[in-house]
Amino acid sequence: MHSTSSSGDSLPDINSEIPGDDDDCIPLAGGATSREELLAILPPSRYCDALKDVYFRVFSPLFHILHDLTFEAEYQQFCHDPNSVSTAWISLLFIILGIAVTALHDDDPLLSDLGRERTVIRNVKALSSRYRSASLRCLSADGILSRHSINSLQSLILINYARLHRGLPTWTLLGLTHHVATSMGCHVDPERFALGPIEREERRRAWAGLTMLYNTHNNAYGILNPGLATMGTKLPLDVNDVDLLTGTASELSTPRPTQMTYLLLxxxxxxxxxxxxxxxxxxxxxxxxxQLEVEILSVHEMCEKRYQLEPALEPPPVHHLANLNILYSYIHQLLLLLLRPALCRYLQGDVTTETCAARVKCLASAKTSLTIHQTLHESPQFASYKWYNSNQGSFHAFHAAVILCVMLMYPESAHEAAEIKELLWKSLDVFAALSNRSTFCSKAVPVLRQIIDAACSNTPQYRQPQPQVQPQQQQQQQHIMSPSPVDPSPHPNMTMTMTMTPSMNGGLLTPTTPTGSSGFPHSPMEFFTESLLARLQPQNWLSPSSVPWDGWDCLFLLLSPSPTSAQFVG
Known part of the structure; x- marks a missing residue:
């Protein structure tokens, strides 16, 4: 039985009342704004201080392209004398504010003090857009087309990062950023230049961050691009910023995660x-x-090694635990994407050792993905990561939920079906709770509710046990089985264990497949299942923007006694 919070038919369309989220200026625009006008856009110093601290507490560990100690020293100098820094540095400050505002809690007074919109999501969008636009104006005033500096490059990279997480177009600005980085020689390893350790690492971090943004964009749009051309640029060192100041930077002396660990993983x-x-x-x-599964498993093992969540050791800081959950969520997303073809073959009746193994792995990854989503939502220590959980995290969870709904059509046992149903209803509650800050969640809730209703109302199809997975493959599956989410707060139902082994008892079941010479399903439920499988094509699950929201209402009409009984709100 699911809770009442997810029992309504629809949620309000938050898009109809949200101000524009795009930026109103690009660095190519003429009519540069004066320095005084740019400084006037900054919020009062106490708000700048607070937002800066939020950025370096939440976002810097996730996308660590700055040297935090250097920026802090420059910030203090700026507070003492605003004319002591370049316009490019002011651009960097603006984009830091624009990113930080997205992590503020719903009841944070900064939102109501700085914004004038009626709702939380309107204030977040308006403020983040205001500061991103100001950052771009600063770059225009700094002459970005002819003058480049590490600050202007860092600012461009962070603007792209912010726009990517807001679901805004990035391709043109990303191309400009790439050319700026290349003109500065960041595609060449900085050891060839006479630079200090901080300057070298800033360049490597900038190039690594830019490469990640390129890969993210290419993957989201299915662009089979080999990536950015480089001349031997090394990855940044896995060290803390202070080590670069003291000259003690050594990757061998850091057994626990550093400020760079997450970005490198x-x-x-x-x-x-x-x-x-x-x-x-x-x-x-x-x-x-x-081969690709081995690559994923290799990164998973690196996560375990670097974060060392052993009961005998002191738990890492909250930001490391949040980062680890985000890494695990992405690992499960990749597993679901990779194993999709074999899973679909299993669901369509091709039951082999390979497809049975894919079902076991997908079931485990989907369940853990939803549990991570719920943990990030419910744990107070992770409240600052609502911006992630309501967008990218919700995308991963929605992907997992749709897969579980399809599996619920053909469960292995009554116990498995009950477990999946409970997890799905809890997940729907999380999506509903996040809808006040998330366009993605507001779209996902009515769709997910209808899918869960359809899956739960279906009479499960069972068959005799099928061939079992070989012992060696079973051991490999158990090893890659998804780590449990990491919760920093004591909770009787949460553990710090790093592996989750699925039940291997009982037979693996063959789904009901179409019969007859036509090859088409004969019942509405069969047609619904086949249509749902068609929506599991990988191109639909590469990024939040690639999810197809159209056509779900027509799909649900198949299960309704009459067209008027399908109450779907898109």
Whole structure:
């Protein structure tokens, strides 16, 4: 039985009342704004202080392209004398404010003090757009087309990062950023230049961040691009900023996660994601699913090694735990994307050792993805990550929920079906709770509710046990089985264990498949299931913007006694 919070038919259309989210200026625009006019856009100093601190507490550990200590020193100098910094540095400050405002809590007084909109989501959109636009104006005033500096490059990269997370177009600005980075020689390893350790790492971090943004964009749009050309640029060191100041930077002396650990692990996952997309959308594929699964497992093992969540050790800071959950969420997303073809073959009746193994792995990853989504929502320590959980995290969870709904049509056992139903209803509650800040969630709630209703009302189809997974493959599956979410707060139902082994008892079941010479389903439920499987095509699950929202209402009409009984709100 699900809670009443998810029992309504629809949620209000928040898009109808949200101000424009796009930026009203690009660096190519003429009529540069004066320095005084730009400084006048800044909020009062106490708000700048608060937003800066939010950025370096939440976002800097996720996308660590700045040297925090250097920026802090420059910020203090700016507070003492606003004329002591360049216009490019002011641009960097503006984009830091624009990113930080998205992490504010719903009841944070900064939102109501700085914004004049009626709702939280309106204030967040208006403020973030205001500061992004101001950042772009600063770059225009600084002459970005002819003058480049590390601050202007960092600002451009962060503007792209912010726009990407807001679901805004980035391609043109990303191209400009790439050319600025190349003109500065960031595609060449900085060891060739006479630079200090901080300057070298700032360049490497900038190039790594730009490469990640390119990979993210290419994967989201199915662009099979080899990536940015480079001349031996090394990855940034896995060290803390203070080590670069003291000259003690050594990756061998940092057994616990550093400020750079997350970015480096995510960098590897983005590369694996590119490999998966290339294999899914090209023929013949360069990599086999088994090879790509090994790559994912390798990053998973790196996560375990670097974050060391052992009961005997002191837990890492909250931001490291949040980062680890985000890494795990992405790992499960990649597993679901990779194993999709084999899972669909299983659901369509092709029951083999390979497809049975894919079902086991997809079931485990989908369940854990929803649990991570719920943990990030419910744990107070993760409240500052609502911006992630309501967008990218919700995209991963929606992907997992749709897969579980399809599996619910053909469960392995009554116990498995009950477990999936409970998890799905809880997930729907989370989506509903996040809808006040998320356009994605407001669209997902009515769709997910209808899918869950359809899956739960279906009479499960069971068959005799099918061939079992070989012991060696079973051991590999259990090893890659998804780590449990990490919750920093004591909770009787949450553990710090890093593995989740699925039940291997009972037979694996063959779904009911179409019969007859026509090859088409004969009942509305069969047609519904086949249509739902068609929506599991990988191109629909590359990014939040690639999810198809149209046509769900027509799909649900198939299960309604009459057209008027389908109460769907798109």
């Amino acid at each position: 995510q960098y590897r996952l983005y590369n694996v994601s590119s490999m998966i997309c290339e294999s899914l959308f090209s023929f013949p594929p360069r990599y086999t699913p088994a």
